[in-house]
Amino acid sequence: MRQAVTSNDIIEMVRDAGLRPTRQRLSLARLLFSGGDRHVTAEQLHSESLGQGFSVSLATVYNTLHQFTTAGLLRELVVDAGRSYFDTNISAHHHLYFEDSGILRDVAGDNVAIGELPALPEGAKISRIDIIIRVKDCAPAA
Amino acid sequence: MRQAVTSNDIIEMVRDAGLRPTRQRLSLARLLFSGGDRHVTAEQLHSESLGQGFSVSLATVYNTLHQFTTAGLLRELVVDAGRSYFDTNISAHHHLYFEDSGILRDVAGDNVAIGELPALPEGAKISRIDIIIRVKDCAPAA
DNA sequence: ATTGTTTTTAGAATCATTCTAAAATGGCTT
DNA sequence: AAGCCATTTTAGAATGATTCTAAAAACAAT
Ligand SMILES: [Mn+2]
Ligand SMILES: [Mn+2]
Ligand SMILES: [Zn+2]
Ligand SMILES: [Zn+2]
Numbered sequence A, B: 001m002r003q004a005v006t007s008n009d010i011i012e013m014v015r016d017a018g019l020r021p022t023r024q025r026l027s028l029a030r031l032l033f034s035g036g037d038r039h040v041t042a043e044q045l046h047s048e049s050l051g052q053g054f055s056v057s058l059a060t061v062y063n064t065l066h067q068f069t070t071a072g073l074l075r076e077l078v079v080d081a082g083r084s085y086f087d088t089n090i091s092a093h094h095h096l097y098f099e100d101s102g103i104l105r106d107v108a109g110d111n112v113a114i115g116e117l118p119a120l121p122e123g124a125k126i127s128r129i130d131i132i133i134r135v136k137d138c139a140p141a142a
Numbered sequence C: 001a002t003t004g005t006t007t008t009t010a011g012a013a014t015c016a017t018t019c020t021a022a023a024a025t026g027g028c029t030t
Numbered sequence D: 001a002a003g004c005c006a007t008t009t010t011a012g013a014a015t016g017a018t019t020c021t022a023a024a025a026a027c028a029a030t
Helices: A007-016 A023-033 A042-051 A058-070 B007-016 B023-033 B042-051 B058-070
Strands: A075-080 A083-087 A093-098 A103-108 A112-114 A124-137 B075-080 B083-087 B093-098 B103-108 B112-114 B124-137
Touching: A007 A023, A023 A042, A023 A058, A042 A058, A042 A083, A058 A075, A058 A083, A075 A093, A075 A124, A075 B075, B007 B023, B023 B042, B023 B058, B042 B058, B042 B083, B058 B075, B058 B083, B075 B093, B075 B124
Parallel strands: A093 A124, B093 B124
Antiparallel strands: A075 A083, A093 A103, A112 B112, A124 B124, B075 B083, B093 B103
């Protein structure tokens, strides 16, 4: 399980990722990992931080999100051209995407079965399979 | 079948899409639909046009790609943050994406089975299901 | 405290895409 | 053919998310 709650858990998590537990990284990690799983954009996380009264630069938010992603603490989702979401749920699962509201919802990974795939070229390895179910909220976003 | 080869087929296709068969649209349509299926970006199609000696503005390439997409002649793929691909294959199928080279390859639609999905909210409709198998070409791109 | 490394930051730069407003073209009618 | 009006194309500016730059701040180790 990787449900961090205490300050020490957060510090551990960042340190284990090979990153210095700086004030900014710890605050962002707390926002990301202290509640349930989330899907956030850099801008969202940035304004959430400012809202909570602690200021980080947007550049640091981007740096941190990418560092966490490289360390395997986050997964980057491409669901909409020109905007990246970061997912705190790194287990195998897929997504429901509400195109109108921009909201993402998880779909359990075992709800999808993949049959035979074409043979891959020499030395190629599947790095990930992304499944996005695009939904049109025919009613205006609640 | 929608394999267009003759000039008349191309004109028909554009006209049936509710668009005037202008020189630019016909030339772009010919590039897109005269060979086998393709996955192109706006930039790619634009420089391909210039390469063939007929000049279109990039704005027109974007306009045309979106108009063709709206008309159902193309499908827009989001596979990489910050770059849109347009797919001339509009039948139900999925994609293999070579992350290093940026190449897309089709995967037959019946190679994938989707189980039960979570209940959708009132009036919501699935508009599309995108499956992207990301491949790391462990060897340098051929 | 000193030093050397890592991190943060403001602001500039990038880059795909969209927008704007003007010029060109197309389709009709006379 | 000439005139008219709607549609299309276009160059260039604008946008917006992201990345880069180079300098200041924070950190860890001595
Ligand atoms: Mn990225
Ligand atoms: Mn688009
Ligand atoms: Zn998720
Ligand atoms: Zn395809």
